[in-house]
Amino acid sequence: MRALTIHQPWAAAIARGYKRVENRAWKPPKGLSRILIHAGREWNEEGAAFCERLGLGIVRTEVTFGAIIAIATIAEIVTESSDVWVFGPYGGCFRKWRESSLSNAQGDKGCGCPGIIGTRVCWVSN
Numbered sequence: 001m002r003a004l005t006i007h008q009p010w011a012a013a014i015a016r017g018y019k020r021v022e023n024r025a026w027k028p029p030k031g032l033s034r035i036l037i038h039a040g041r042e043w044n045e046e047g048a049a050f051c052e053r054l055g056l057g058i059v060r061t062e063v064t065f066g067a068i069i070a071i072a073t074i075a076e077i078v079t080e081s082s083d084v085w086v087f088g089p090y091g092g093c094f095r096k097w098r099e100s101s102l103s104n105a106q107g108d109k110g111c112g113c114p115g116i117i118g119t120r121v122c123w124v125s126n
Contacts, residue, residue: 003036009058010047011039015070015099018056021085022092028077037070072097
């Protein structure tokens, strides 16, 4: 299974069921459906402000960094939508997700391998 590293608080918003779409500049590969959501080690201030405007209550000191925090199923890829979470150019829409955990997972950007090897997590790259 592949994983996607997402900075906090975006990853927490997905794991908690608020964020229904993950946006990327590149088109996801065909056949991608279930993915692991890996919370990166960085906090995104723009994302925090966005989540705060929506009243989500995601606090930096209360989220997990550097670990798998959810498993999600991507139902479709959109390029436009009225959904507040779509700001593209490509949005992977989640049909279902559930919280999960795998501690100390380390991102390995663009490794191209099919899943988790040890505790290194492969990012979905293109």
